Amino acid sequence: MIILHHLNNSRSQRILWMLEELGVEYEIQRYQRDGQTNLAPESLKKIHPLGKSPVITDGEVTVAESGAIIDYLARKYSDKALIPQADTEAYRQYTYWLHFAEGTLMPPMVAKLVFDKVRQNAKPFFVKMVANKIADKVMDGYFGLNLVANLKYVEQHLADNEWFAGEALSGADIQMSFPLEAMASRNISGEYPNIDAYVKRIHARPAYQQGLSRGGQYDYA
Template identity: 35%
Template sequence: MLTVHHLRISQSERIVWLCEELGLDYKLKIYIRRSDNNFAPPEYKALHPMGIAPVITDGDLVLGESGAICEYIDRKYGGAKLSPGPDSADFAGHLFWFHFANATFMTNGMMALVAAQMGGPTPEFVSDRVAKAWALAEARLGEAEFFGGSQLTTADIMMGFNLTTSRMFGDTSLDGYPNIKAYLQRIAQRPAYQRAMARCEPGMTPKID
């Protein structure tokens, strides 16, 4: 059976949301971060050689990486419902935002977070990249209803975490990003998103504003 191993307050919430959007029958196992360093507990680290979230198991398969997991689940169990094909007008846009989410957007944010934790100023090139990434996301949502285009795709599953829960680590303000704010309100109204957050983060108010 497909099992989603969810580490609280982590990227693995994406996978729960994906499963809910696809209406899948899956098992959810929740892991609590360590109280001494806020890292994943030993039993989570033991799931995959990288020791980080997300991770799924499906029979004998153990798979990590958000993008790989999204593609695997959508193609194997969702009939590629959330992945526009090459004949779709949304194909290229979906691909860009699906990969941009972790390859660029999250990478920039992580560099800024590390700089802040080290107590020094954020390097100018990092601040510049962060600002450009947010501006690009704001512009995209001014021209399309979803990052994936005309309908929700796995690009939105990937980008959603970056704009919501991940801000708990840096608390980026959404002031000045009206399109992103409106988008997150639309996402928050989706029954699948509501079910996902209630299941994987019980007691936590989703960070949508």
């Protein structure tokens, strides 16, 4: 039996979606973030030394990291429905986007989140003014530029493709869902219409909705 060690408001929500798409039996072991630090509880370290979510146990096998979990589940349980055939362009795209999500897209997004919190929480006024200048310089000089370039790249890909790898939903789409949900929830200006449409498309899937109902509150990153 697969057990998903599920942390509220975390990347493990996309693993719930994956499991529902596969239609396999699974159980949920729930964990709550600390109300003050927002960190995962120490109890998760009993499952994996880093104490982070998502992590699954499948019998004697323990798998951590979203991309590794998605690839593991796709290979073992999807009868290749969620993983393209090897040595095809679709498979190369699958591999690329599976790594792009956390390796390229998430770092500048996390940096933006961190610096936004610095701006909000810095006090008194003089400290806040200095903190804002530092945050603006770092974002404008590096992370901000990379984030915009990455989002434009994704936007263009979705202008030409319904899914990230080939003509059907794959594990790459499930992996990409987390950063794109985070972005779309803050895309008030509508600057990325193809990303917005994509997020609406995956949210409309019955398996996604079922995973959402089983996972509980999810604030879209």
